[in-house]
Amino acid sequence: MIIHPDCPEDPLAVLDRGQSLPARWYIDPDILGREIATIFRKSWNYLAPLAELREIGDYVTGSVGGVPVVVLRNAAGLAGFVNVCRHRRHEVMKGRGRAKAMQCGYHAWTYDLHGRLGAAPRADGEPGFHRDDLPLLAIRAEALGPFVFVNLDRAAPALTDCFAPVLETIARSGIDPATLELHTREEWRSEANWKTMIENYLECYHCPIAHPSFSAAIDVRPAHYHLAAGGWFSSQLGEVRPAVLAGRGRAAPYNLSGAVTQSQFHLLWPNTTISINPGFPNLAIDVWIPDGPGATRGFSEQYFAPGVDPEFARELIAFNRQVGAEDDALTVSVQRGLTGGLPEYGRLLPASEALVIHFQKLVAAAVLGQPTPLDPGGAASP
Numbered sequence: 001m002i003i004h005p006d007c008p009e010d011p012l013a014v015l016d017r018g019q020s021l022p023a024r025w026y027i028d029p030d031i032l033g034r035e036i037a038t039i040f041r042k043s044w045n046y047l048a049p050l051a052e053l054r055e056i057g058d059y060v061t062g063s064v065g066g067v068p069v070v071v072l073r074n075a076a077g078l079a080g081f082v083n084v085c086r087h088r089r090h091e092v093m094k095g096r097g098r099a100k101a102m103q104c105g106y107h108a109w110t111y112d113l114h115g116r117l118g119a120a121p122r123a124d125g126e127p128g129f130h131r132d133d134l135p136l137l138a139i140r141a142e143a144l145g146p147f148v149f150v151n152l153d154r155a156a157p158a159l160t161d162c163f164a165p166v167l168e169t170i171a172r173s174g175i176d177p178a179t180l181e182l183h184t185r186e187e188w189r190s191e192a193n194w195k196t197m198i199e200n201y202l203e204c205y206h207c208p209i210a211h212p213s214f215s216a217a218i219d220v221r222p223a224h225y226h227l228a229a230g231g232w233f234s235s236q237l238g239e240v241r242p243a244v245l246a247g248r249g250r251a252a253p254y255n256l257s258g259a260v261t262q263s264q265f266h267l268l269w270p271n272t273t274i275s276i277n278p279g280f281p282n283l284a285i286d287v288w289i290p291d292g293p294g295a296t297r298g299f300s301e302q303y304f305a306p307g308v309d310p311e312f313a314r315e316l317i318a319f320n321r322q323v324g325a326e327d328d329a330l331t332v333s334v335q336r337g338l339t340g341g342l343p344e345y346g347r348l349l350p351a352s353e354a355l356v357i358h359f360q361k362l363v364a365a366a367v368l369g370q371p372t373p374l375d376p377g378g379a380a381s382p
């Protein structure tokens with residue numbers, strides 16, 4: 001499985017020179033299967049805000065690398081489990097809420113909040129049946145500030161070892177992450193490979209052309225728009241244009257004045273993004289989940305600091321939706337281009353698209369089973 005036929009000895013080196021991943025990697029179910037095994041089942045996946053797991057018995061379900069998962073709070077703290085019954089492998093918990101125990105809706109096998117199997121109707125008369133042998137499978141659940149992530153890989157380093165600097169950068173923007181309140185949560189789906197969508201998120205080279213209202217508000221010129229690949233995360237920092245705040249030039253797309261004067265776009269490897277816009281403190285977190293090689297589904301949570309003006313919230317959400325729709329049109333078009341397979345390779349610009357290249361190197365290393373190409377300051381493994 002080589003990336004480029006001319007350079008089989010060091011497939012990641014071609015990416016450094018601006019050669020893209022092959023088109024086939026965006027349409028091939030076998031590549032997606034490898035990505036699920038080597039990326040999604042070995043990394044931290046965002047699930048829910050910590051505020052939804054405040055009381056004992058609070059739980060949230062989700063899916064990680066195709067595996068149903070449940071995270072809850074028990075007397076010991078946060079706990080994560082594969083949300084699949086040890087009996088016939090029916091999903092145990094549904095949605096989110098508060099429960100005294102986890103009871104499967106198929107044959108009523110019931111697990112306590114530590115995942116231990118208690119009642120299993122008719123089972124006690126069965127020879128060789130030992131309830132102690134059949135707890136729900138435990139997975140790791142950890143919090144990064146107000147956000148709860150899960151990881152199916154028990155050997156992965158701690159969540160905060162991977163992403164703590166992101167939280168520090170967010171705090172420097174004028175946002176106190178601990179005070180953020182969930183405003184809306186919505187699910188979405190798009191007809192593009194998950195990498196196509198993440199790669200679009202990772203560069204603002206397209207902003208002046210594709211996002212006129214965003215580019216009127218944020219200074220997207222290369223000298224003023226900062227890219228940083230920090231290992232397991234990437235960050236883009238932009239400044240609001242002073243002329244817009246002063247009421248000169250193009251009209252602001254929403255009220256940009258407030259404690260936050262930067263835009264921040266962070267990717268937390270592999271598929272969680274955190275986006276901040278200038279103005280009243282706001283934050284959107286998105287999860288991008290492969291839905292077959294040619295589609296992505298996900299959810300988006302919009303947060304604000306307490307006391308947000310409903311009009312500001314409405315305008316900012318409308319602005320984010322507009323930018324998202326502009327991006328969707330781009331990525332669906334790219335996916336059509338990739339599906340044709342010609343040209344097989346794209347040519348990236350290493351200066352303007354450094355974060356795309358870093359992302360593709362992480363993908364390629366995982367899929368090809370090569371050492372992860374991290375910056376010296378990066379963490380050792382997700």
Ligand SMILES: [Fe+2]
Nearest residue numbers: 200206211327
């Ligand atoms: Fe965009």
